[in-house]
Amino acid sequence: MAGGIGSRFWPISRKETPKQFLDILGTGRTFIQQTYDRFLPVCNPENFLVVTSIEYKDIVLEQLPDLKPEQILTEPYRRNTAPCVAYANAWINGKDKNANIIVSPADHLILKQEEFIDEIKKGLEFVNNNDSLLTLGMKPTRPETGYGYIQIDDNSDKVLGRIEPVKTFTEKPNLELAKVFFESGEFFWNSGIFLWSLKSINDAFDKYLPEVKSLFDKIEDDIHTSNEINAVNKTYNECKNISIDYGVMEKADNVYVLTADFGWSDLGTWSSLYEHSTKDEFDNAINTGDAILYDAEDCIVNLPKGKKAVIQGLNGYIVAESNGCILICQKDNEQQIRKYSNDIHTEFGDAD
Secondary structure, eight states: OOOOOOGGGTTTSOSSSOGGGSOTTOSSSOHHHHHHHHHTTTSOGGGOOEEEEGGGHHHHHHHOTTSOGGGEEEESSOOOHHHHHHHHHHHHHTTOTTOEEEEOOSSOEESOHHHHHHHHHHHHHHHHHSSOEEEEEEOOSSOOSSSOEEEOSSOHHHHTTSEEEOOEEEOOOOHHHHHHHHHHSOEEEEEEEEEEEHHHHHHHHHHHOHHHHHHHHHTTTTTTSTTHHHHHHHHHHHOOOOOHIIIIITTOSSEEEEEEOSOEEOOOSHHHHHHTSOOOTTSOEEEESEEEEESOBSOEEEOOTTOEEEEESOBSEEEEEETTEEEEEEGGGGGGHHHHHHHHHHHHSOOO
């Protein structure tokens, strides 16, 4: 899934080039390229699908040259993750009705690759032998308000690496509730990575999102033809905006979680990037650009190559500049960044 605009990472992630197509960590590979590399041990190149906005098709093909144009499924509108999954299901159905599927965002960080692949193989074996919907739950390392949570019936220290029935899903909590979740030991971060068989997920759509499933059933004969794009455009025009979590996972009774710890982060916020960045003796992280900091602590600085800055007296701030937009914001207030980018767009025009 590579259709988001990464608005929480503004101003470096913009509508024209969102974060999945950026090398934010300076590794030499963008997020979507790292995701492709990550799954190669369990998936041949011809079996990859990228679902993304029509405006990003060319950049996907440029960054993933091993894929053919027909492997890039383009959405005319952003309708959240349930239509994205339904479109992929319809496409896969025309190729292999017995397929097992991994659904993954294109912009996540995995630090322990071997452990990750071991867990993916374990999950694929499970969904191949069970009529189930499986998600990967990450053991939390802090009371995080930017992630959804998955509750199980046992203590996390006892079940790490096991597959357990899901008790409840919870949306992003406030800080007080996140602390309760973290201290209870019963909650895992919802990674947004799913595994299931095509049959199991189609059955779930029939039961919980029949209105979405029926729209894609109607265009079954158009998939893999020259009329696919026109048919999909019409379908998306009629399809509601809904997430796979809310539409299916929170309602189904055959949902399981594989509890894991392989160094995962969705790197969806400046704080998560800060956590994974190299820091100086004052806990400042300068990711790109040239900056001199005086009397400053616990800051993250991200500037374009060649840009220079002097920063004095800040504690716990984000300082970022890209394409003529500058953000100076307390890290504790980063959940407001989406609002800030909308406000500057409204006030001054093209800032997204």
